[in-house]
Amino acid sequence: MSESEVLETHLQELRRGTVVLACLRLLEQPGYGYGLLEQLGERGFATDTNTLYPLLRRLEKQGYLTSEWNTDEARPRKFYRTSAAGSRLAAALIDDFHAIAAAIDALPEEH
Amino acid sequence: MHATPVTLTDRYVDAAMRTVPDDQRADLSAELRASIDDQVEARVEQGEPRPDAERAVLIELGDPDKLAAQYTDRPLWLVGPRYYLTWWRLTKLLWAIVPVCAAFGVALGQTLSGAEFGEIVGSVVSVVLSVIVHIGFWTTLVFFIVERSTHSADIGLVSRWTPDDLPEPRERGTGLSDLVASLVFLAIAAGAILWDHFVGFVYTPETGWMSFLAPSLWPWWIGGLFAVMVLEALLAISVYAKGRWDIGSATVNLFLNLTVAGGTLWLLSQQQLVNPEFFDAVIPSDSAGTVTTVVTTGFAFGVVAIAAWDSIDSFLKAARARR
Numbered sequence: 001m002s003e004s005e006v007l008e009t010h011l012q013e014l015r016r017g018t019v020v021l022a023c024l025r026l027l028e029q030p031g032y033g034y035g036l037l038e039q040l041g042e043r044g045f046a047t048d049t050n051t052l053y054p055l056l057r058r059l060e061k062q063g064y065l066t067s068e069w070n071t072d073e074a075r076p077r078k079f080y081r082t083s084a085a086g087s088r089l090a091a092a093l094i095d096d097f098h099a100i101a102a103a104i105d106a107l108p109e110e111h
Numbered sequence: 112m113h114a115t116p117v118t119l120t121d122r123y124v125d126a127a128m129r130t131v132p133d134d135q136r137a138d139l140s141a142e143l144r145a146s147i148d149d150q151v152e153a154r155v156e157q158g159e160p161r162p163d164a165e166r167a168v169l170i171e172l173g174d175p176d177k178l179a180a181q182y183t184d185r186p187l188w189l190v191g192p193r194y195y196l197t198w199w200r201l202t203k204l205l206w207a208i209v210p211v212c213a214a215f216g217v218a219l220g221q222t223l224s225g226a227e228f229g230e231i232v233g234s235v236v237s238v239v240l241s242v243i244v245h246i247g248f249w250t251t252l253v254f255f256i257v258e259r260s261t262h263s264a265d266i267g268l269v270s271r272w273t274p275d276d277l278p279e280p281r282e283r284g285t286g287l288s289d290l291v292a293s294l295v296f297l298a299i300a301a302g303a304i305l306w307d308h309f310v311g312f313v314y315t316p317e318t319g320w321m322s323f324l325a326p327s328l329w330p331w332w333i334g335g336l337f338a339v340m341v342l343e344a345l346l347a348i349s350v351y352a353k354g355r356w357d358i359g360s361a362t363v364n365l366f367l368n369l370t371v372a373g374g375t376l377w378l379l380s381q382q383q384l385v386n387p388e389f390f391d392a393v394i395p396s397d398s399a400g401t402v403t404t405v406v407t408t409g410f411a412f413g414v415v416a417i418a419a420w421d422s423i424d425s426f427l428k429a430a431r432a433r434r
Contacts, residue, residue, distance in 0.1 A: 034149035
């Protein structure tokens with residue numbers, strides 16, 4: 001594995017949980033898969049379809065998202081929305097994220 | 112009316128849905144199709160020809176079976192990390208025990224039924240190979256099923272690890288208790304041989320007490336056996352004194368075992384080991400031939416098994432002591 005691939009793997013691991021957090025916050029307004037994917041990309045949470053769609057289904061199964069089919073438009077789309085439990089999860093994750101950020105700031109710096 | 116041509120997307124969605132459970136299929140298939148259409152549309156808007164865009168989107172999604180597995184949280188491995196250690200420990204344990212027992216049983220059975228030497232070796236090899244393969248296959252199959260049927264629920268197959276599970280320090284076989292055990296065993300064996308000669312182990316109403324070993328073994332064969340037993344006692348003492356087995360003492364042990372086992376087998380094959388009157392006295396004459404074969408063969412296998420185990424054990428202890 002080259003150095004850039006190793007770096008890529010570490011960055012992915014560091015970012016993994018933040019996509020969940022971003023989804024839960026963005027879906028306070030109902031959204032569908034592809035639209036959410038674009039929003040995430042614009043806001044700096046780049047992710048791919050193979051990660052996002054399974055993630056949405058898992059969060060729905062765990063009760064953090066609810067879903068509804070919208071058939072008003074030409075193309076029927078499944079709209080997801082953050083549930084009350086999802087909002088609480090997002091709040092807990094954000095608290096923890098701030099705590100981690102503070103802990104990282106408190107680490108000894110390089111010389 | 113025109114039949115709609117089957118597109119790559121149709122084929123992709125069909126392929127992905129093959130492995131999805133029925134109750135999720137309609138929902139998942141509609142969502143996947145909408146998602147592909149959205150992505151194709153986005154590429155077409157940027158000026159890409161539709162067929163190229165479709166192909167590119169599908170390539171990005173990758174193998175449909177893998178995608179479906181990700182969607183439905185299905186494991187893409189045979190035995191996952193949760194059960195791997197239990198699976199591996201059980202497989203190793205079975206591999207250590209079962210093939211040896213099977214080889215011993217097959218060899219004994221074949222010998223009793225009067226098979227040729229080559230035939231015995233052939234069937235032992237093929238049975239051992241198939242037992243190894245079967246253990247690997249069936250153990251893995253059971254774990255494969257358990258992994259997929261428990262839906263990540265804890266069914267108690269994997270117990271929580273505690274420090275009590277730590278392995279005991281390995282027996283080095285050089286303690287005082289080992290020395291005493293070897294000497295006591297040798298003394299009992301010598302006593303039993305003497306008792307057998309002077310009193311006898313076998314009792315029948317007609318003949319009274321008689322010996323199991325052939326009286327013609329005295330004095331030379333039995334004398335030789337006593338000499339080997341004295342050497343074994345000396346070996347046990349020297350291992351105790353040195354505090355460990357080494358390659359030298361293990362080799363001496365091997366030669367002593369070979370001497371005893373080889374002598375016993377030779378005498379058995381010459382029908383000189385067991386008192387000839389013994390079989391006449393205890394067995395009705397019509398089945399005497401079969402019983403003699405069974406007793407002789409069983410005795411021979413027992414002797415070989417004990418000698419082999421004792422020799423291997425001493426080499427294992429020597430190897431452990433070197434670390």
